[in-house]
Amino acid sequence: MTLVEAQIDRIVGPTHHFGGLGVGNIASQQHQGQTSNPRAAALQGLDKMRTVASLGVPQVILPPQIRPPIDLLHDLGFTGSLTEILPQVANDAPELLSAVMSSSAMWTANAATVTASVDSAHGTPTMTVANLSSSLHRAIEPQQTLCDLQRLFASFATIIAPLPGGAAMRDEGAANHMRLGSDLESPGIHIFVYGDQAPLPHRFWPRQTLAACQAVARQHGLPPENTFFLKQHPETIDAGAFHNDVVAASHHNLFLHHASAYYRADDTLAQIQRRFDDLHADGLRRIEIPESELSRTDAISTYLFNSQIVSSSTDQRPTLLCPMQVAENSCAASIVQRWIDEGLFADAKFLELRQSMSGGGGPACLRLRVPMKTRELSDLKTSCQWSASLDRALRQVIQEDYPESLDRDDLTNWQIAEKCLAAARRIQDLLAPTR
Template sequence: MNHAFEANFDGLVGPTHHYGGHSFGNVASTSNAAHIANPRAAALQGLAKMKALADLGYRQGVLPPQERPALWVLRDMGYTGTDNEIIGLQANTQSGLFAGLCSASSMWTANAATVSPSADTADGRVHFSVANLTSKFHRSIEAPQTRRSLAAIFASDAHFTIHAALPQHAALGDEGAANHTRLSHAYGEPGTEFFVYGARFWGGQHAPQRYPARQTLEASQAIARRHGLAAERTVFAQQNPAVIDAGVFHNDVIAVGNLDVLFCHELAFLDAPAVYAELRQKQAGLQIIEVPESEVSVADAVRSYLFNSQLLDKGQGKQRLIVPEECRSTPAVWAFLEELQASGGPINEVLVFDLKQSMQNGGGPACLRLRVALTEREAAAVNPAVWMNDALHERLTHWVCRHYRDRLGVADLADPALLIEVRTALDELTQLLELGSIYPFQRDGSDA
């Protein structure tokens, strides 16, 4: 077995972070629409989490934000003129569309891609499938840049394969690692890849009625085929449609797993006993911690993002749970977590982080990171400039404080100065992270 570890690559919050309410089905996003955001605080909160985990000894990487506003989309739609003319026209006539094209949603890198480590894949390379995010317009435009960013960080063809997004169609709706969990005894051993889908596009009988199912079985199956995963170590399960209708838009809002532990709500899956039985059959020794509805309701789970947490290995069979501050302020959730730590089970430590700016837009600790299990040889092939350490944290903190506003509302997105601020910041960031010319404004202005 090759020695391996799990690295987390967190999304750096972008300068256009705002509350636009773009994500129907995400209760926090829609309920905070039109509130005033603080992009500087949002980015600094994310950096503080990255630095804290790096200080605990975890390998922590940084993924860059995307260029926004996405003016190339408007030019593809036939708009002409200078950048400022297009911004002015859009902001005054189709403000909702323009705000969507300014979304900083790429910060939630759990949606960037699905990742299978080399221990699981047929060709022995780490496979990334960029998510198409086809269910939401403001996110469906992310895939080309996501692929360029990943290619700049995981550039070695000998170790990494980065697949383009699946075709943009509802039948293949794919939301990335937010609906995927890998279970294993050790990161370097073959594991069980657990795909959770919201609905089956062809022939499905169970689907949510209030909110859309964003992940399809067909997309999950396609990714498993692409990555060369063995059927005997792959599980597909349907999310409970009732919890999607309660605001659980991704599986990582109702379940999280790491190594040989699955932490989930009792209502997470459509047929939980059958799901657990298949997981245990394919992943011997799996420990399932199921949270009863009687102790933590689905509503409290959504309100607090209890399950949108990070499970991190501490060694010797124990794990840390990284949760947002909202868990501590939700009485039933905090009472459960206190009991969990004292129970003698595998999760014996809870760390709390202030991620309010992200949380108010519907993304917690798990949303902000993409998990990548790597061997030491593979890690050596990663762009070294993106690994978090004291020096990078200091440089990025100064970068954020120089370039980010501390107040941004939807109306401010039409300020022509914002576009210049964003491009100036991102041009400097590509130098800090040694990414090359990855953004449209650094290329030919298009996103091709």
């Protein structure tokens, strides 16, 4: 029996804008205040989903989270209707306005940490929803994410609420977790990556703690002998790698990372290699890209390691889905071509995701991968799985109701906000579970 890796993406919300809110996220900060194009952002995301589905990979779609969350604004002391509240927020707490309008839930790699039923002590696919407590705009997301995952998976998976504990337990989900294994129903190796503990970065606050990683591993009942913890290099965090998936990627027996990804990790990496080779006959292929071949700066700006790796239904070798910025960088492009020539990948596809990339999210940021047995996959709600008819219906809503441009001043316009709310609800209706 085989494990199938479903990909879960969330439709980009109609309030997508460049608020510069991402902690340690250089792309987000560089594009702060620029005019966004929510319509293009959502269509680019759908284009990626269509590409994934065309490869025979299960593609699941979540609706955008509702923004602004009126109940939250009431909890924060604002009163009245939407038309009354938006001017209050803009006048009294302008820094809050962008946060409550953020579409950052589109980056579903931060939705949860996922382990396969073959690895979890629960004997089911197991998901801990990330608390995202390092920043306000993301801390708004987990409650709705919990509801979404329960709606999709509750009949056959274990869904765990976000870790308590605030900043000490800050957790950013699958962006800081990797599973190494095979496509067979056999145990995998789990790698958790954290950024706190000495030495700390000087410029940016680490968004994942070791304590959170350890807690999630305990919740899932992962075997200690198959579970490893790596410290992200503080200089790499300061350079803009705010998550592990900016400088590393994994798929089955393949582990790709930049040479600067981890801090004093040689011993742990050797242990991972030995343990994997003990468990799997095909052996681990760990490929470390040196600074001389691709600078850390270029690795972060191109998001090479944030390329999405998927196994198609027709080729044993995976396909690499890269952001277009990889093709535009000669060093990154040559690495991808070499990987194809060496047989690591069947093909590479270069995707136009500039709206997401300008907010600091590449292809892998936009998806949560869930390894499932084929019989578990059959229990997924079909109404949320990609189909040509669903794709057409979603595109119609986006074309009709999403704004083509959005800047900070637009966020205070209640008419725009109401139209965005209506668009998000239309998409929610399209994706409502029917089976």
